[in-house]
Amino acid sequence: MRVILISANTEQINTPVLPLGMAKVAAATVQAGHDVQVINPMRPEQVKELLTETVLDFAPEIIGVSVRNIDDQDMNQPRFLLPAAREVIKECRRISEAPVVLGGPGYSIFPGPALEYLGADYGIVGEGERAFPVLLDRLARRRPLPDIPGLVKPPGEVVRPPELILRLDEYPLAGPDILLKGLKKEGLKELWIPFQTRRGCPMDCSYCSTPAIEGRTPRKLSIEKVIDSLRAFTSSGCRRFFFVDNTFNLPSKYVESLCDAIIEAGLNIEWHAIVYPMLINAKVAKKMAGAGCVGVSLGFESGSPKILSALNKRFSPDDVRRVSEVLRNFGISRMGFLLLGGPGETRGTVAESVSFAESLKLESVKLTAGIRIYPNSALAKEAVRRGLLPPDSNLLYPTFFLEPELNGWLQEEVVRLAKENDAWVA
Secondary structure, eight states, rough: OEEEEOOOOOOOOOOOOHHHHHHHHHHHHTTTOOOEEEEOOOGGGGGHHHHHHHHHHHHHHHEEEEEESBEEEEEEEBBHHHHHHHHHHHHHHOOOOOOEEEEEEEHHSSSHHHHHHHSSSEEEESOOHHHHHHHHOOOOOOOOOTTTTTTTTTTEEEEEEEOOOOOOSSSOOOHHHHHHOOOOOOGGGGGGEOSSEEEEOOOTTTTTOHHHOSSOOOOOOOOHHHHHHHHHHHHHTOOOEEEETTTTSSHHHHHHHHHHHHHHHHHHHHHOOEOOSSSOOOOHHHHHHHHHHEEEEEEEOOOOHHEEEEESOOOOOHHHHHHHHHHHHTTEEEEEEEESSSSTHHHHHHHHHHHHHHHTSSSSSEESEEEOOTTTTTHHHHHHHSSOOTTOOOSSHHHHHHHHOGGTHHHHHHHHHHOOOOOOEE
């Protein structure tokens, strides 16, 4: 079948985002024998021009739309981002009669409400590399659909729960020909290329949406496949990568093997990663730095043992301090995060967290007041239990948890802290 895959994300909240998940689905769809065109507008003004030209020329039989972000997670002035995705779908409807299928991380969190809001024909929850080609095959042969894992049909019914891909190596990775399509080669050295070596996180942080997107079961690519893919990107002129694994340093033996392989392959790359603030010693940090790691996102969220427990974190402030110091010793930049206002937060625990973060002398700190509530999370259940959230809320529109007695004061405190600390941002 002729298939167009469109990234509906045109936001550049921090940096332009390449649609990694959609590109993987595109690679799997090509491998399954379909003819695929990828559209990544990057900016809102590109949407109509790229859509019209590609759709009219290609005449797709199926259109897939990837939804990455639902909102910007800013409690003070939340921006609901789905209207832009709905405009993409409206434009597709205007110029094509092809069925529209939704997917992507944002969509997977809200499969029913997002399908209804966006007005698509189908949706796929979770990993799409397997389910999307199966859907195409069934539609092409006019076969029944109900047994496709993760498929969603109007008005939002999940016909069968999604199934995790247990062996990631069985599916193709998105190469430069797909992920970098339409980008100018001279800018590739400055672009941070998203790369994923593992999926799934069993850590169960109380607010996290990862279980809805990737599941709880950790799965990893073979080191050989990772190196081959990285080499393909470096051969295309890319030198900077962002490992988007939720917990890059777990398990630590895999990290050590990966770093050794990057060094042995002579890739000469720079990279950032997201690390869980425990189980990084001098040996691991040395290997990371030697393999090109220049910075990490250190998601400790709080410096208060009480709040860490409430968020179901598996580490202590002492763990964070040890990891932070060893990373600094090897010249790896650290960006910390304070996620303030969750269950049990008080002015005293906020002060405790701020003092702790200041003592780490991090290169940068991101401050957030209020925590976005996602469906089926422990945080959502706590909000319902305390009467702060209606039990039937679908949470599609930006909804946040903030301890009521901190409302107003905490937002002002975050702004004040960002103004007084040059390396801190709100």
